[in-house]
Amino acid sequence: MDVNRPWYAFYPKGVPVNIELPHICLYDLLARTAREYPEQLAVIDGEKNVTYAELQRIVDRFAAVLYRLGLRKGDRIAVMLPNCLEYIVSYYAIQRLVGILVQVNPMYQQSELAYLLEDSEATAFIGHREQKQKLALIGWDAKLTLIFVEGASHEGEYGYYEEIAAVSSKPPSVEIDPREDIAVLRDGWLYTGDIATMDEEGYFYIVGRKKEMIIASGYNIFPIEVEEVIYQHPAVAEACVFGIPDPYRGETVMAVIVPKNEMPVTEKEIIDWCSARLAKYKVPRSVEFRDRMPKTAVGKILRRSLVEEVVAKQKSVGRTE
Template sequence: MNIVSNLERSVTFCPDKPAIIFEDTPITYKELHLKVCRLASRMRSLGVKKGDRIALFMANIPEFAIVYYAAMKLGAIAVSLNVMLVKNEVKYILGDCGAKIIFVGEDQACQVPTDDPDALEHIILVEGDENNEHHISRVYDTGVETFQALDMADTDPAVILYTSGTTGYPKGATLSHFNVVANVNSTNYHIRSTKEDVFHLFLPLFHCFGQNFIMNSCIKKGATLVMHKRFEPAPVIEAVKKHKVTMFFAVPTIYIYLLNMKDEEIDFSSIRYFFTAASVMPNDVANRWRAKYGIPINDGYGLTECSPFACYNHDFNYKPGAIGHPVINVQMKIVGEDGKAAAPGEWGEICIKGPNVMLGYWNKPTETEKTIIDGWLHTGDVGAQDEDGDFFIVDRVKDMIISAGNNIYPAEVENHIYAHPAVNEVAVLGIPNDVKGESVKAVIVLKPGEKVDPEEMIEFCKERMSRYKVPKYIDFVTELPKSATGKILKRILRDEAAD
């Protein structure tokens, strides 16, 4: 077993088909595989062997796929770094995983630490001046035509993906070849993809969503991947029409942005499948999208530690507001505070068991033991299961607000606020209260040209939810802080509220 077999299979069946289209330039499966083989050969000459860690610190460019699959050929472990990391954060991750080589993009090169001669053996550039002796392009003109991939065991590590975490240092979720292959097979089954599909990728490849759910699933099917460095509305929308994209993947904040664009600016007629994940999709947004395009935004649930997906809510069995049923060979349950299974409709922690669950956290056995208990991954997410077996997610346990002894889930409050016609985006959080423990605060971005005062918004909330859930504080802002994946960063809002 080896993840790179996904690519090798597609090379055999469709060598001349575009595997990746980047900036309107196609790379065929044959061309992609040739570069992978030549890089793998060069990496072996640099001393890379099975189990060595290879860091990828770059934006969405074809070289990400080339380095990734070359590492898989060698049985090395790919460690993808968030492109927004700064030097101290990069230094910690490289030290924690013990990376041997780092492949770095032009914009990220300045954040690679060079003050520790024992840390990295090689720094290889993937963008910029191709005359630089350390540029990746210098390996492509070697005579190697093929490279035999190592056969890996089910439990051999394939990738390390560092979770952002809210406290302390990030943890390296370690996924095996079996984890990734199982999740990719499940993904393609559930989204019913074919080799004729055109996948759209603008979500970051350093994230499990982009890397496994989109890139690996596309390559496994022999489909075409239209790749962008990042989400930029105009080029993304233009590419949908030009390349007849059929599979569209985005986080809720992007769907909200697209809903606010003029109809004449968008042609999504080629798309047969929309999907979202990474954060809770507001019901109002999902309903507006379906009313406008006639196709639901299929929803899913998962996390990096699950390779990433565990649950799907799809159009052939779509239930509004749900995250659906577990994927093939995966079990899910809701556990109450007493550690016992919760009854239907009762809230509790979502736990997951199956071939998608990670091996553990790299170099952190204690954290692993706390997270994976008797094979069950304890997610830290609050959810419930209804009588039909559908699962629902409310929020992260860490985001839950406790006010005067009442548990308040921000996503529930946000859903109600999204129903206000003037609201574009909202983030609800708890802020310290000396009497109640915490008070509810809503930070809101209004749609262009809209005006609402705080008192009006509070009255709107009172009509729709229990009094203890109604925000005490309302702030209107021009934008909300977001991560590279489009998630709203509530920790920054909490820090700002504490100042």
């Protein structure tokens, strides 16, 4: 048995441990399917029935639209659409252009949308007109090439179907480098940023994200380790742990907690609780209590938003002293 890959021992007989992956992009999979099964149904969206051959033609035309609007290989294009034909066409057209798809949940509100657009450095936006107000309120309506499914109504906007109807069906010619544009691998490994442990049978357990790891006085601390201990406290409803800048330790551990209703708890009580259950360097040095946590539309705590708030508060205090 390979000691570095113990899971090989559990593969059924005849299953290869290695396979050759073709150097193709996602659009190539659509093109291949359209060649082999042109009349097979690809999409059913309400009353719309689209075959693979039809889907490829629409995708090629929309890729030509994006190219004509100035979008090029490597550009980040935000798509804020639900599951629908327009989303599928946008997805594959961006792959055809070798652009970078920025997935935006249609349920996102202003703060979530602003963060994602800023963080991704998006240059274009594809969505429904109802999202225009959100873009305007966060100051992004003038920064993006806007494409709306319902059509254009103002200068600087483009209509999804209007542009597809007007453009040549000839798709853009984009050179693809398999190593640079397709394979996100280093020495055969895909780097996701997750940190995991492996047991003796080859089962992996995700313990955190590399970018969320706290480095305090040279020690590596995973927030989830500390959060799991805090959640064991009977008065804690929600907890989020992260690192904040520290001039001596590099970073120091901080916890933000939402207490359970009518259950009083103090900072000292939480710190003492952690001290009895964690190594000293993992124990939070400060604890902040809140009524609620900032969250995404699907209920995930926005750790980065908390970090930014605390750091901004630290800087503000430093300026007034």
